[in-house]
Amino acid sequence: MRWPWKRSASGDRLVVAWAGGLLAYVQARASGAEAWEIRQCGVERQGEASTEEFVRRIQGLGLKGVEAHVMLRPEQYQLLQIEAPPVAPEELRSAARYQIREMIDVHVDDITLDVLRVGDGQQKGAAHLFVVAAANASVRSVLDLGNALQWNVSVIDIQETAQRNLQNALARREQKLDRASAALVLLGERQAVLTISANEELFYTRRLDLPEGFLEGDWGQSGQAEAGLNDGYAPVAEYVPDYEVGGVSHGTDYGDGGAGRGADAQGAERAQRLLVEVQRSLDLWDRSWSSLPLAAVRVYAGPRTRELAQWLSLELGQNVAEMDLDYMFSGFGAGMAPADQALCWPLLGVLLRTEERNL
Numbered sequence: 001m002r003w004p005w006k007r008s009a010s011g012d013r014l015v016v017a018w019a020g021g022l023l024a025y026v027q028a029r030a031s032g033a034e035a036w037e038i039r040q041c042g043v044e045r046q047g048e049a050s051t052e053e054f055v056r057r058i059q060g061l062g063l064k065g066v067e068a069h070v071m072l073r074p075e076q077y078q079l080l081q082i083e084a085p086p087v088a089p090e091e092l093r094s095a096a097r098y099q100i101r102e103m104i105d106v107h108v109d110d111i112t113l114d115v116l117r118v119g120d121g122q123q124k125g126a127a128h129l130f131v132v133a134a135a136n137a138s139v140r141s142v143l144d145l146g147n148a149l150q151w152n153v154s155v156i157d158i159q160e161t162a163q164r165n166l167q168n169a170l171a172r173r174e175q176k177l178d179r180a181s182a183a184l185v186l187l188g189e190r191q192a193v194l195t196i197s198a199n200e201e202l203f204y205t206r207r208l209d210l211p212e213g214f215l216e217g218d219w220g221q222s223g224q225a226e227a228g229l230n231d232g233y234a235p236v237a238e239y240v241p242d243y244e245v246g247g248v249s250h251g252t253d254y255g256d257g258g259a260g261r262g263a264d265a266q267g268a269e270r271a272q273r274l275l276v277e278v279q280r281s282l283d284l285w286d287r288s289w290s291s292l293p294l295a296a297v298r299v300y301a302g303p304r305t306r307e308l309a310q311w312l313s314l315e316l317g318q319n320v321a322e323m324d325l326d327y328m329f330s331g332f333g334a335g336m337a338p339a340d341q342a343l344c345w346p347l348l349g350v351l352l353r354t355e356e357r358n359l
Helices: 051-059 089-099 136-148 159-173 225-229 263-288 305-316 338-351
Strands: 012-019 022-032 035-045 067-072 077-083 111-117 128-135 152-158 180-187 191-198 201-209 294-300 320-322
Touching: 012 136, 012 338, 022 338, 035 051, 035 338, 051 136, 067 136, 067 159, 067 338, 089 111, 089 128, 111 136, 128 136, 136 152, 152 159, 159 180, 159 191, 159 201, 159 294, 159 338, 180 263, 180 338, 191 263, 201 263, 263 294, 263 305, 294 305, 305 320
Parallel strands: 012 067, 067 152, 180 294, 294 320
Antiparallel strands: 012 022, 022 035, 077 128, 111 128, 180 191, 191 201
């Protein structure tokens, strides 16, 4: 299996994510250059309902027989980085499939695979590829739901490239497309995705596990020395980078090392741990891509976006801004619960997809 599939488009565009019995959707219509009118958006949970009952519920939303773009959630695929094999472009996928066979958690014959160049191709040295490896079962579950609802599935995309599209839109508005920008997007309770883009291309991405209770915690105490020193973490101002080795980041054990300490101290420690990992990634970028210094660092964390931007600005010692896209997506999130809004927000990046090439 391969993606994306390109078919005829209609006036409205539906973007969905279907994983773990949860369907998030955004239906929108273009209203100008990089401007969209959100017609409807929301989250539907299958729960104990049968497939037939769930399909009827979705039909009741008017989502039957439409053009659909799909975004896979990070838990539905692996995103790997490899040195580009020295083969013809039409042979890249086959060569990449062979190269990653020992790196994936399912049999290589049971994956849908695609490749994406790392960066914009202007850098010297060995070229690298991002390899998307999704279990066929995950892709099939989306297509089965689409068939039941008579969707015309024209694109299957992923979180990181959707996020890159949103970064590009903000950089384009500020006339800084040639500069690097970072985006940190919190995906619910347990994971965040960090991407760095420049010249409209994805250069770097990393998934960060969120400490338990992070989104509900008090981050204001994280700068205190005791929050970092209780289990070996230094405050960021005193931090000496410990870079990734062989693609593995060290020191990211988010287990409960705070047993016996008060709730405030444990919350501060959890916040400090995430802060250190963000700092490591930004340090690694500065060291590896000195020719592309970061022009912007932006964040999204649902209702706590502004608070997260302010906290990171203070702790990192650099300006961190909100990923404010209200000017582009009129009507998004109206009347939605904050948790559901956060689940739908990454789908907005798929609306901005313009490339005809894969991913």
